[in-house]
Amino acid sequence: MIDMLVRLYDLPESQGLYTKLMENGVVLRRPGAYELHLVQEFVQAHFSPKWVSEVKVAFSRQPVACFIATQGKEILGFSCYETTAKGYFGPTGVAESARGLGLGKALLFKALEAQREAGYAYAFIGGVGPKEFYAKTVGAIEIPGSDPGIYVDVLPEPPA
Numbered sequence: 001m002i003d004m005l006v007r008l009y010d011l012p013e014s015q016g017l018y019t020k021l022m023e024n025g026v027v028l029r030r031p032g033a034y035e036l037h038l039v040q041e042f043v044q045a046h047f048s049p050k051w052v053s054e055v056k057v058a059f060s061r062q063p064v065a066c067f068i069a070t071q072g073k074e075i076l077g078f079s080c081y082e083t084t085a086k087g088y089f090g091p092t093g094v095a096e097s098a099r100g101l102g103l104g105k106a107l108l109f110k111a112l113e114a115q116r117e118a119g120y121a122y123a124f125i126g127g128v129g130p131k132e133f134y135a136k137t138v139g140a141i142e143i144p145g146s147d148p149g150i151y152v153d154v155l156p157e158p159p160a
Contacts (some may be wrong), residue, residue, distance in 0.1 A: 001127040003146035004088070008116035008123055008140050013111040017102055027070045027102065030109055031061060039068060042075040043093070049157065051091040053084035067110040069094070069103045079107035081115055081123070087149055088124045089115070105137055112138060129153050 018028060031039050036059045043051050058066040058080040069077040077094035084090065089111055094103045115123045125134055126149055134140035143149075 001129065001130070001148060001149075001151075003143045004125040004128050004131065004134050004140035005143050006112060006123045006125065006134070006140045007121070008111075008112055009121055011109065011112055011138060012111065014106070017109070021069070021102060021106055024101070025071050026076070026101070026106075028067060028106055029070070030108050031059075031068050033059060033064065034069075035156050038075065039066065039078060043078065043091075043096075046095050047091070047093045049111060049155075051093070054080055055093050057083040062112075065111075065114070067107055069098075069107055069115075076101075077103045079111040081111040082152065084126055085124070087115070087120055087122065088126050088150075090125060090127075101160045104133075108134075108137060 021028065036056070039055055039059075039114035040052050043055050054067060055078070058064060061082065065082045066078060067078045068075050070154060076098040077092070081088070081089050089108070092104065092107055092111070094107070112123055124143070125140055131142065
């Protein structure tokens with residue numbers, strides 16, 4: 001899967017989306033270190049053990065390099081950055097039951113804005129699945145020759 005590049009100095013406006021979600025009871029925030037086990041459980045239940053490993057890396061940073069979307073006391077989605085490598089966005093995911101609300105877009109913006117605030121001009125999205133989403137949402141462009149990129153020598157999961 002190809003990598004993509006995002007111009008962080010040219011991100012679209014996001015406040016309107018954040019306000020809409022907040023009006024619907026969704027909170028976007030960095031989790032506290034004391035919530036690592038809860039975020040790990042969410043990612044394990046909905047996504048990949050490899051992503052759990054990356055969440056642990058995000059929590060090892062200060063500030064925590066992860067954002068979550070919650071409603072009430074329920075985690076609906078997450079996004080991380082600087083887990084695979086410096087300047088990288090991801091992993092990110094939204095629970096199936098919460099898709100279509102704009103959470104993926106909002107979590108993407110939160111992480112990319114944090115990278116911009118940290119001084120980066122560009123961010124990488126590694127091993128992209130939904131290329132059209134990233135191109136449309138943040139103007140991401142494909143990086144030629146980036147497949148398989150950094151994920152070239154990944155160990156296989158053990159048999160179940």
